[in-house]
Amino acid sequence: MFPRPFDYLRPTSVAEATRLLASHAEAKVLAGGHSLLPMMKLRLASPRVLIDIGRIPELTGIREENGMLIIGACTTHYAAESSPLLRRHCPLLAETAAAIGDVQVRNRGTIGGSLAHADPAADWPAAILAVEAQLKLVRRGAERLVPARDFFVDLLTTVMQSDELLTEIHVPVNPPRTGSAYLKVPQPASGFALTGVAAQVTLGPNNTLERVAVGITGVSSKPYRATATEQALQGQAATAEAVAQAATQATAGVEALADIHASAEYRLHLARVYTKRALLRAIERARG
Amino acid sequence: MHITVTVNGQTYTHDVEPRLLLVHYLRDVLRLTGTHVGCETSLCGACTVLMNGAAVKSCTVLAVQADGAEITTIEGLAKDGQLHPVQEGFWEEHGLQCGFCTPGMIMASYQLLQRNPNPSDAEIRHALEGNLCRCTGYQHIVNAVRYAAEKMRQSAPAASGT
Numbered sequence: 093m094f095p096r097p098f099d100y101l102r103p104t105s106v107a108e109a110t111r112l113l114a115s116h117a118e119a120k121v122l123a124g125g126h127s128l129l130p131m132m133k134l135r136l137a138s139p140r141v142l143i144d145i146g147r148i149p150e151l152t153g154i155r156e157e158n159g160m161l162i163i164g165a166c167t168t169h170y171a172a173e174s175s176p177l178l179r180r181h182c183p184l185l186a187e188t189a190a191a192i193g194d195v196q197v198r199n200r201g202t203i204g205g206s207l208a209h210a211d212p213a214a215d216w217p218a219a220i221l222a223v224e225a226q227l228k229l230v231r232r233g234a235e236r237l238v239p240a241r242d243f244f245v246d247l248l249t250t251v252m253q254s255d256e257l258l259t260e261i262h263v264p265v266n267p268p269r270t271g272s273a274y275l276k277v278p279q280p281a282s283g284f285a286l287t288g289v290a291a292q293v294t295l296g297p298n299n300t301l302e303r304v305a306v307g308i309t310g311v312s313s314k315p316y317r318a319t320a321t322e323q324a325l326q327g328q329a330a331t332a333e334a335v336a337q338a339a340t341q342a343t344a345g346v347e348a349l350a351d352i353h354a355s356a357e358y359r360l361h362l363a364r365v366y367t368k369r370a371l372l373r374a375i376e377r378a379r380g
Numbered sequence: 381m382h383i384t385v386t387v388n389g390q391t392y393t394h395d396v397e398p399r400l401l402l403v404h405y406l407r408d409v410l411r412l413t414g415t416h417v418g419c420e421t422s423l424c425g426a427c428t429v430l431m432n433g434a435a436v437k438s439c440t441v442l443a444v445q446a447d448g449a450e451i452t453t454i455e456g457l458a459k460d461g462q463l464h465p466v467q468e469g470f471w472e473e474h475g476l477q478c479g480f481c482t483p484g485m486i487m488a489s490y491q492l493l494q495r496n497p498n499p500s501d502a503e504i505r506h507a508l509e510g511n512l513c514r515c516t517g518y519q520h521i522v523n524a525v526r527y528a529a530e531k532m533r534q535s536a537p538a539a540s541g542t
């Protein structure tokens with residue numbers, strides 16, 4: 093099993109990559125290749141040109157700058173999972189990375205590739221929504237920062253244009269008394285999420301919930317924030333009863349996917365149960 | 381495209397088609413057939429090799445992506461006719477039956493012990509999630525990795541001051 097023939101280009105800088113993207117209409121970016129190559133082998137995708145961004149130094153690594161974590165798009169899941177910076181300042185991202193696929197997949201797959209691919213069952217989107225990341229998109233001669241909330245459009249579709257490159261993910265460093273959790277029900281064969289819930293909370297005085305964010309993946313055609321649940325908890329005391337009550341609203345207005353692995357009803361049920369569990373664990377961790 | 385790849389310590393240069401998969405480069409061009417092709421769809425792990433020290437499914441890596449890389453395959457583990465402790469573990473603990481998954485299992489286990497010299501059974505199973513075995517039921521594979529871990533710890537120079 094091998095892909096249809098293609099030309100292979102390997103730029104060494106973002107400037108060169110965006111120039112190549114602008115001048116090759118039928119090109120696709122290749123990052124870790126762990127979504128794109130399987131699709132090319134099955135001939136579900138047959139790009140004429142591959143632009144391999146895997147060796148662009150600017151695109152790998154995680155750094156801290158003025159209270160923000162800047163994650164290069166080509167940072168692998170494994171590098172994120174084992175990053176001391178992420179573990180200290182935004183452990184939700186390290187926990188989510190560790191939940192992806194298997195170790196071989198995590199060694200190759202990248203955060204940018206996963207977000208750009210926008211598989212509805214991918215893990216990263218839930219966490220990226222919950223930490224309110226911003227995604228830096230660069231095209232020849234222009235760049236923009238898109239909030240995670242506005243990035244996902246539909247199944248395998250984002251706001252990115254075909255000549256745009258996702259270069260960085262910007263994430264605020266957690267304030268004190270913040271706790272988070274990523275909980276997932278994996279599809280047993282592939283490891284992808286039937287449901288994945290990323291919760292992050294910050295506690296205020298008297299253990300009230302100062303900030304609550306819940307990102308949910310796997311359930312519908314695009315990942316979403318459980319806004320009704322968040323609003324019900326905002327400013328409230330962080331009690332198990334309040335969380336259980338609010339979690340029942342985690343699927344309000346959501347149209348669920350259905351396939352041979354799980355019915356729509358089952359996915360909605362999982363989302364509510366896992367929202368409760370993820371929030372309870374996040375609160376427990378915030379208390380320290 | 382011209383690529384230069386170091387496989388098991390030996391450097392090769394070849395002109396390859398960009399769509400050639402690393403596993404086919406190893407098997408068909410270099411004739412290193414120890415690395416197996418199982419599912420061809422990134423799921424079974426039979427094709428696992430080390431690329432710059434990291435376990436990868438070589439059916440999901442292009443040979444051109446390995447340009448400049450150091451690859452280790454199952455053929456590269458034994459030294460001077462001495463099996464590597466992980467290989468010895470699979471032998472001693474009956475970690476295989478038909479042996480089809482074994483090269484991939486061993487390379488994934490090798491990486492695990494590089495990253496974590498003293499894994500628990502749960503950690504061993506977690507590290508081998510990307511490798512399927514249709515024969516053993518996995519328990520003997522876990523035993524084999526535990527055997528190797530112990531053997532490698534014994535032969536490693538005693539850690540000082542920790």
Ligand SMILES: Cc1cc2nc3c(=O)[nH]c(=O)nc-3n(C[C@H](O)[C@H](O)[C@H](O)COP(=O)(O)OP(=O)(O)OC[C@H]3O[C@@H](n4cnc5c(N)ncnc54)[C@H](O)[C@@H]3O)c2cc1C
Pocket residue numbers: 120121122123124125126127128129130145165166191192193194197200201202203204205206208209211213214215216256257258259282283284285422423
């Ligand atoms: C066996 C297996 C199990 C898996 N299990 C899971 C799982 O449990 N959870 C999960 O979330 N994922 C899972 N994955 C998917 C994996 O995480 C992929 O690595 C990821 O979805 C894509 O990242 P990549 O770097 O490999 O991207 P690629 O495959 O290289 O690219 C994917 C797409 O994104 C585009 N792209 C890539 N990078 C950029 C960029 N910087 N800018 C613009 N466009 C870009 C490409 O053009 C392509 O269209 C699994 C994959 C496999 C093979």
Ligand code: FES
Pocket residue numbers: 416417418419420421422423424425426427428437438439440
């Ligand atoms: S042959 Fe590569 S994962 Fe199965």
Ligand code: FES
Pocket residue numbers: 475476477478479480481482512513514515516
């Ligand atoms: S020994 Fe037969 S597949 Fe593992």
